[in-house]
Amino acid sequence: MSDAALPTVAEVRAAAEAVKAALDRHLAAVESRIGDEDPAVYAAFNELAAAAEEYDELLYDRYDEVTPFEIPTPETGAPYTGPAEPAAFSVLIRRDYAVVEPARLIAQAERVAAHDRDAELLDDGGTAGALGVLFGEYEPDEIASRYKEFGLEEGDSTLWIAALEEAAEPGDWLNSPFGQTDPQDVLHRFDVSSVFDEDTDFDDDDADDADDEESAAESGLAPA
Numbered sequence: 001m002s003d004a005a006l007p008t009v010a011e012v013r014a015a016a017e018a019v020k021a022a023l024d025r026h027l028a029a030v031e032s033r034i035g036d037e038d039p040a041v042y043a044a045f046n047e048l049a050a051a052a053e054e055y056d057e058l059l060y061d062r063y064d065e066v067t068p069f070e071i072p073t074p075e076t077g078a079p080y081t082g083p084a085e086p087a088a089f090s091v092l093i094r095r096d097y098a099v100v101e102p103a104r105l106i107a108q109a110e111r112v113a114a115h116d117r118d119a120e121l122l123d124d125g126g127t128a129g130a131l132g133v134l135f136g137e138y139e140p141d142e143i144a145s146r147y148k149e150f151g152l153e154e155g156d157s158t159l160w161i162a163a164l165e166e167a168a169e170p171g172d173w174l175n176s177p178f179g180q181t182d183p184q185d186v187l188h189r190f191d192v193s194s195v196f197d198e199d200t201d202f203d204d205d206d207a208d209d210a211d212d213e214e215s216a217a218e219s220g221l222a223p224a
Contacts, residue, residue, distance in 0.1 A: 007058045015055040022051040036084040082185040086163035092181060093159050095144060101151030102127050108150050109133040156193040160186045 022044070029044035056067045099105055109130035134143065134150060147154055162185045173180055 007062045009062070012055075012058045012062050015051070015058045018051045019048070019055045022048040037081070042081045080184060080187065082163035082182075082187065083165055086165070086187070088164040088167040089187065090162045090164060090181065091159065092162060092178065093140075093157070095140070095157040096155030097147060097152040098155060099127055099151065100153045104149075104151030105134075106130045112137045156191070158192070159190045161188045162186050 026041075026044040026048045029038070029040045033041055052067065052069070059065050059067065105127055112133050138146075143150065143152075144154075160181065162181050164185075
């Protein structure tokens with residue numbers, strides 16, 4: 001960055017003053033908290049996070065220094081604002097697959113249908129019908145562990161643990177099972193994607209350590 005593009009000393013100092021003011025507002029909001037989910041506390045948290053991020057960026061650009069603190073946020077960028085002590089929770093899982101061998105997929109479904117009269121290949125017996133048969137016969141976790149046998153290829157996957165104030169009544173959300181989850185209610189999130197893969201050369205002795213590091217890179221956690 002050229003000297004002309006550097007933040008001015010005054011801009012850095014103004015950002016520092018903004019952090020101080022945001023700290024005061026956050027402390028005041030915490031001291032006057034009304035209940036565990038006071039929106040004023042979360043608003044003050046967001047303001048403090050934004051002010052700290054701005055100061056950190058300007059400080060680094062001007063002086064090549066960083067702050068010693070970080071306000072964590074989940075991968076979505078939205079801080080957790082759900083209940084502090086959730087009475088219930090939802091587990092939401094999405095796994096993407098590509099159908100790379102349709103003939104293998106259909107053959108596996110036909111094999112199941114041949115031994116189960118209730119497993120009919122609907123939708124003209126194509127891949128759509130085959131998926132209905134296979135997911136009716138096998139648990140999703142089993143398909144995830146045997147996907148190659150079914151002519152599939154793994155894509156991205158994500159698992160969310162979302163906090164609830166109370167357990168839903170039977171049938172409440174069945175018409176729209178994934179439409180009522182606010183990212184700010186997500187306690188923990190675990191993402192797996194090929195975008196996290198890195199080509200790393202290592203010796204066999206380092207294989208276990210590398211696997212542990214890759215697993216950590218593929219998991220995103222919301223703040224505690």
